[in-house]
Amino acid sequence: MAEGLPQHALSRPVTMADVAAHAGVSVSTVSRVISAARPVAEPLRDAVLGAAAELGYQVNLVGRALRKGRTATVGLLVPDLDNPFFSSLAQHLSTAFEGSAADVLVFSTCGDLRVERRGVEAFLGRQVDAVVMIPCHESESVDSVRLAAHSALTIQLDRQVVGADVHFVGCDNAAGLGLITTHIREHVDVDDKPVLYVGAKTLSSSGHERFQQFTQNFPDRPTYLGDFDFAWGQQAVDEILSDGHTRGTIVAAADIIGLGVIAGLHVRGYRVPDDFRVIGFDGIGVARFAHPTLTTVRQPVEEIGQTVLDLVSLPRSTTPSRSVRIAPDLILGDSSPG
């Protein structure tokens, strides 16, 4: 903080000293009224509140933070707010903290390790009480995660880095693939529509886990690995078709990939679910926008937010790092009907 931007000084900001003078009491009395730390006699209290209102006093949280060593702030680091799943996670974490005394502030790392590092330093420097982060990269983000965990309560969200013993809250990816597997076993003729996997290069633990569980549940089935985005889904279709597959059940590692797959199939003249079934993962809202709507494993974002709140609110005596996996559920769409 504190450099690079011009100052916007209008009039000198009102401090507790101003309020105290105006109300004819001491600053400590003002402090006790404002922070409601200790009881203050009715008349004095009214005088203070009156003076504060009259002068337009707003507490300076920087002063308070310096004194108390805490900030009632949770910093959330997200790789990309333009990614519907990440922004949904950010929104639901904010909602979960709405009733708490702490404010959630979000910083986008723009998928860049250096920006991620800057974000961690930004939050630590601002003395946040907790850092919640979706690491950019499964291995290369380890330094940022360690740095955060060294001086603040830190929780990894959705993805976890290898080699850092730090709290984690995320989806039970194995269970999610279990739901997909059961769905396929019960509703799909895999002789007619053999199973294929379109995933992402395993730069994130989630991608990694889903891929591993897929290969375990469906050994020897073809897998296609690219990026975690729409364009890769479209491109994967070309690879699948040029490999000679004309019918199948495509399991996508993320909804955004699945939506690309559906779009790509349509461009090439194939029908969903008649020629290919498609199943996604994450449960992003826009899965409904697809035509047909996407069958997907929904991550319980509300529950994930709540779990982070619980973890942050816990007395820090429970130091041993916890890994909480939350069970997802299957949302049936028309891309793979039940």
Next chain:
Amino acid sequence: MAEGLPQHALSRPVTMADVAAHAGVSVSTVSRVISAARPVAEPLRDAVLGAAAELGYQVNLVGRALRKGRTATVGLLVPDLDNPFFSSLAQHLSTAFEGSAADVLVFSTCGDLRVERRGVEAFLGRQVDAVVMIPCHESESVDSVRLAAHSALTIQLDRQVVGADVHFVGCDNAAGLGLITTHIREHVDVDDKPVLYVGAKTLSSSGHERFQQFTQNFPDRPTYLGDFDFAWGQQAVDEILSDGHTRGTIVAAADIIGLGVIAGLHVRGYRVPDDFRVIGFDGIGVARFAHPTLTTVRQPVEEIGQTVLDLVSLPRSTTPSRSVRIAPDLILGDSSPG
């Protein structure tokens, strides 16, 4: 800040005094090295940097902020991170500030006026250098906007409240509707496909402006007003059909509504663009996920981010409140081909 959350004290944090002692210099020298404010002799500089690295010193921005009265922070208030357009705006604002000395911190107001107020107080209390906000409500957010503008450089984004003379950066909605109008005049037989408008109740200035411009460009054409979401788009289709329209050119006030319209039309067995053309507004990424892809007026989010950066970086001598409108462009999709 500073209450409600348990403290996470590991070991006493390292301060400049610790570094100074370890390096055998004064705190002033450490400060000068760390903040690069003034030149320091080579050997001392190295000693300080060495000591800082050895002790793992991290600057405490709260102390700095208290002293300097500035924080190198821009606070962004967004109504809903789950809304693809808002989160895209947040992402691009973050990107625009990547090269700047200031950090962008995002707070979601959850579309709630009280949370919005809390967010403004959270940012002002933390002494942010600038507040950038997408107001929740065209009229009811005025107090929050005024409060912010009273003590910090404040910029309204995308929407502006009535009755507050505060900077504004957003899309030229009239020009956007001009693009739509020209497109329709040049490529659509409006006798075969008469024009209809599906908008949102005018709680936001953007919705308001688009609606007004539509009625001006297409007088006496039917308009349907609901919410700014997918469900309303779907529902609007039912109203349109029950009014007896079986063909038409539907102008939606936002992509998210347009996507709902496409979905609704499909459910009812109508084809796009054969029976109905659909045109959206905003240019959200997921417009590509629709089938057919959505023709839309794209807001230049990169340029909007850059403009906010410029406005924040400007010396505050240019006090008169500015209103910057950025021209959008038309993106042709298959829902209304060119």
Next chain:
DNA sequence: TTGTAGGCGTTATCAC
């Protein structure tokens, strides 16, 4: 119950 005083970590002013 209220007031006084000291200090949180940093930077700016002033001497040297």
Next chain:
DNA sequence: GTGATAACGCCTACAA
């Protein structure tokens, strides 16, 4: 070029 010192705004012993 460097060091001592005084704030910035707030909270909290401690004293009254």
